[in-house]
Amino acid sequence: MDFSWVFTYWPLIVAGAIQTVLLLVISVGFGFILAIGLALALVCGPFWLRWCAKVYCTSLRGTPLLIQLWLLYYGVGSFLPMIPGLRASVLWPVLREGFFFAAVSFTLNYAAYEAEVLRGALLAVPKGELEAGRAFGMSPATLLRRIWLPRAIRIALPTIGGEVVLQLKATPLAFTVTVMDLYAVAYKVRQDTLLVYEPLIVVTLFYVCLTLIITRAFRRVEMQVPIRR
Template sequence: MDFSWIIPYRELLLNGALLTCMLLVISVVLGFAIAIFLAIAQVGNNPVLRVAAKSYCTFFRGTPLLIQLWLIYYGLGSYLPYIPGLKGSFLWPLMREGLFFAAVALTLNFAAYQGEILRGTLLAVPKGELEAALAVGMRPSMVLRRIWLPRAIRIGLPTFAGEVILQLKATPIVFSVTVMDLYGAAYKIRQDTLLVYEPLILVAAFYVALTFLITQVFQRLENAVPARR
């Protein structure tokens, strides 16, 4: 086993690891925010919103992430320059990067899965708890904010942990649109040094460590409200 390359390549590895973490955090946080809207739309009364949210979730859960990423990168990416005003805007430098499209694809994909899970946990909150909230005079928006959503999120926590871990392990796909994430770094090191296993082992260890960290974070969140089992 030869790990002598770690020192010369430390910057590449570190940047790759940071990029992986960044993509994970961005897609989970933004995806979760979108998922809340998708879930509420699906359990709500507005038929147009319900169908729209349902179709969105069906499309993004029904197609491979790789295809979504390429559709967004090659498809959407090639149309952006024709949108008037966009090319001169401050966002433009960002929008030329593969990283931008990778973040968009990961976010939209995560939102679809999370939206579907949240829909289920919203429906799993006992009706009586919502009636109790109505009975003290809360208006529907407050019931949602104070009782319904917090309860649904807590019911879903164990599942969310699993989703975030899956999301972490979906991130290496961004290398296919030129993003030098941790896997990209490992790929480059393998090319340069002709080592087959060592870079992969290091990368695998990193993903395991990150998974462990995610599990710990969610464990803490779950313990924040003690439940009797």
């Protein structure tokens, strides 16, 4: 085993790790916010909104993430330069990068999965707690903010932790759209040095460590906020 290349490529390794973490944080953060809206639409929205949310979730959960990523990057991305004035705008440096399309694709995909998780959690909240909130005169918005949504998130917390880990494992797909994440760095090292296993071992250790951090963080939150029965 030869790991001497690490001292040469460590700036790229650090930059790739940062790209990976950024993709995870952006997709999970914005995806979770979108998932809340989708879950509420699925549970208590009007028929047309519920139908739209169901089509969205089914479509994105039923197709591979790689296909969604390529449709955005090679499909939508190929039409963006045709929009008048876009190349000269301040948005173009962001929109022309593969990182943007990867972040959007991962966010939309994560939201579809998480919406179904939250939908089940919202339906699992005991009806007595909601009725107690209404008896205290809470408005629907206050009831959602103070009782229904927090209890649903607590119920779904173990599953959410698992989904975050799954999202982390999906980030190497960004390599296929020119994003220089950690896996892309390992691929470059393999091309330059003809080493196969060593770069993959470094990537594996990074993902294992990050998975342990995520798992411990969610377990700590679960212990601090126990489910009340």
